[in-house]
Amino acid sequence: xxxxxxxxxxxxxxxxxxxxxxxxxxxxxxxxxxxxxxxxxxxxxxxxxxxxxxxxxxxxxxxxxxxxxxxxxxxxxxxxxxxxxxxxxxxxxxxxxxxxxxxxxxxxxxxxxxxxxxxxxxxxxxxxxxxxx
Numbered sequence: 001x002x003x004x005x006x007x008x009x010x011x012x013x014x015x016x017x018x019x020x021x022x023x024x025x026x027x028x029x030x031x032x033x034x035x036x037x038x039x040x041x042x043x044x045x046x047x048x049x050x051x052x053x054x055x056x057x058x059x060x061x062x063x064x065x066x067x068x069x070x071x072x073x074x075x076x077x078x079x080x081x082x083x084x085x086x087x088x089x090x091x092x093x094x095x096x097x098x099x100x101x102x103x104x105x106x107x108x109x110x111x112x113x114x115x116x117x118x119x120x121x122x123x124x125x126x127x128x129x130x131x132x133x
Contacts, residue, residue, distance in 0.1 A: 002119065003072050003102050006043075010069055011115055013037040014077075014106045018113045023079075030077040030108045031066055044070050051097050063097045074103040081109055083116045095120035 017033040038045045046068040053061050067075040074094050078087065083105050091103040095118070103118040
């Protein structure tokens with residue numbers, strides 16, 4: 001599993017944030033607390049980094065993932081009962097645009113943190129075949 005130690009740190013910090021703040025608050029509050037927690041652990045965190053999106057050669061807008069940890073993992077804090085196909089599709093879109101291959105959805109809805117790991121399998125295949133040429 002790619003970035004296993006890093007995703008473990010990310011999930012552990014999510015658990016700590018949830019234990020302190022408790023469930024059901026606004027997503028932005030958890031996001032801000034996660035930034036403080038990860039920075040305190042020595043991780044580099046980018047919040048609301050903008051990525052240009054193109055249609056062919058034409059810029060059509062910007063994509064803004066919530067958090068990127070150590071330039072490797074996209075993290076999206078949610079307050080939802082369950083992750084849906086829409087959440088997963090959004091993460092796959094973020095991974096495609098950013099060129100990263102791992103994302104984590106974290107939910108702060110319940111007393112126990114839930115998470116979903118999303119991997120861009122297609123990027124890994126393309127990357128592997130490109131490096132073997």
